[in-house]
Every structure is written in structure tokens, then in C-alpha cells.
Amino acid sequence: MEEPVLGNYETQKAMDEMNAILDELLAIQKKDPSQLPCETLVFESLSHYGDMIVEDLSNGGTTEMTYKHWGAMQTHFRHIQDVCRQLDCHVIFTSL
Numbered sequence: 001m002e003e004p005v006l007g008n009y010e011t012q013k014a015m016d017e018m019n020a021i022l023d024e025l026l027a028i029q030k031k032d033p034s035q036l037p038c039e040t041l042v043f044e045s046l047s048h049y050g051d052m053i054v055e056d057l058s059n060g061g062t063t064e065m066t067y068k069h070w071g072a073m074q075t076h077f078r079h080i081q082d083v084c085r086q087l088d089c090h091v092i093f094t095s096l
Contacts, residue, residue: 013056014049014052014053014055014056015053015056015072015073015076018049018076018080019076019079022079022080022083022084025037025041025083025087026083026086026087029086029087029088033088036087036088036089038089039089039090040089040090040091040092041084041087041089041090041091041092042091042092042094043080043091043092043093043094044094045094045095045096046077046093046094046095047095047096048096050073050077053073053076054069054073057069057072057073
């Protein structure tokens with residue numbers, strides 16, 4: 001089986017969308033922190049979001065997740081945490 005390319009938008013749709021949202025929040029805060037559109041940011045549910053990433057990286061479950069895929073997912077979750085620590089708001093993560 002051919003392994004999906006991790007840089008391909010189609011295989012990282014959920015991660016790309018999340019990164020775009022986080023980038024936008026950081027840009028708003030950098031420009032004018034008072035314009036940040038929330039006081040609390042809630043991620044509901046990380047379990048479901050993780051499933052969406054696995055589905056994207058495995059092409060809808062048609063290819064097996066490799067160490068490379070799991071590493072990309074781990075790096076992405078670290079990135080989310082790093083960005084959230086930079087935001088001037090409360091952040092809540094829920095998970096099943």
C-alpha cells in the first residue's frame with residue numbers, strides 16, 4: 001500500500017483547519033489583544049478531534065497509521081498546546 005504524503009492538504013484537513021484557526025487567533029491578539037473574540041476557548045472533545053485526525057491521515061481508514069503519522073499527530077497536539085499558552089484567554093480541553 002502506498003503511504004499518504006503528510007504534507008498533502010487532503011490527508012491533513014482537520015490539522016490544517018485547526019492550525020488556520022489558531023494562527024488567526026494569534027494574529028488578532030498580536031494586532032490588538034482586546035480584540036480577541038473570546039475570554040474562554042473550549043476544545044470539545046479532544047477524543048473526537050483525535051479520531052478526525054486519524055481518519056484524515058489514514059485516508060478514511062483505508063491505510064494503516066504508521067509511526068510517522070502518530071508522530072505528526074503528536075507534534076500537532078503539542079502545537080495546539082503551545083499556541084493556547086500564548087493566548088490571553090482561558091483554555092479548556094475536554095476528552096472522553
